[in-house]
Amino acid sequence: MTALTGPAAVKAPRPRSGGTRSLRGATAVFLKYLSLVLASAVVLIPLLAILLTSLRTAKEMGSANPLSAPHHWLNFHNYVTAFNDGHMMRALWNTSFILFFSVLGTVLIGSMTAYAIDRFHFPFKRLILGLFLIASLVPSVTTQVATYQIVNNLGAMDTRWAPIMLYMGTDIVSIYIFLQFIRSIPVSLDEAARLDGANSFTIYWRIIVPLLKPAIATVVIIKGVAIYNDFYIPFLYMPDDNLGTISTSLFRFKGPYGAHWEVISAGAALVIIPSLVVFLALQRFIYNGFASGATK
Structure with a gap:
């Protein structure tokens, strides 16, 4: 057989550089x-x-x-020393008290605010949303002088209610999380409830809140971890040693044991372990909540 020449000749395809692509992959x-x-x-x-x-x-x-x-x-001798001398039980009670009311208030205020913004039409609605966004961008340190004076004039200074009020009133992120979920709830559910005689609060409590369980779980976990780890607000607004939280008690505990790193490490482990266990146990709610809020 003779090879074809001229126009009838067909060039054989060059082999693809599969080795290069596999190397890059x-x-x-x-x-x-x-x-x-x-x-x-x-x-x-x-x-x-x-x-x-x-x-x-x-x-x-x-x-x-x-x-x-x-x-x-x-x-575990270091843990016993840190637990007793660091007053960790008292600190855990103070932290739990602040955590419960702060998270509860954040969920109620955030979900109600998001419900009002999405379902009701009122003047300057876009302006209010813009102000919420601006408030989330302003560093909180720049407003602490005015905030400190307000808390002091309210008589809440050196009480557990001072950080509770600040945690409830400064969480703009929770409003946006709830807002994304509420926008995914059909308005037809509200209209059907109104035909049955339900008012706005009944619609919010009986229809909106049960459908916000993924968002509530996300806000509870994120807000709870932030409050549990916060040091600045409890240290500034609750200087009394008897009102110490987990973070401030650990800071004050370092004083008499400044050179004993084994005892300080035990105290740090006592602070880390509860939040770590809760996060590992509930992490799927965080990921599911963010994924649902992003896709709906």
């Missing part, structure tokens, strides 16, 4: 997992160092590496 996967491992190490290594340090004795601290294993894994 493998490199991209490697870099992705490498970044995940590095990000996880940044978060987990300090927590591991705190945990290992809290299980050591004072003699081990002089020669031990921060990531070396303690001689006795069941050495």
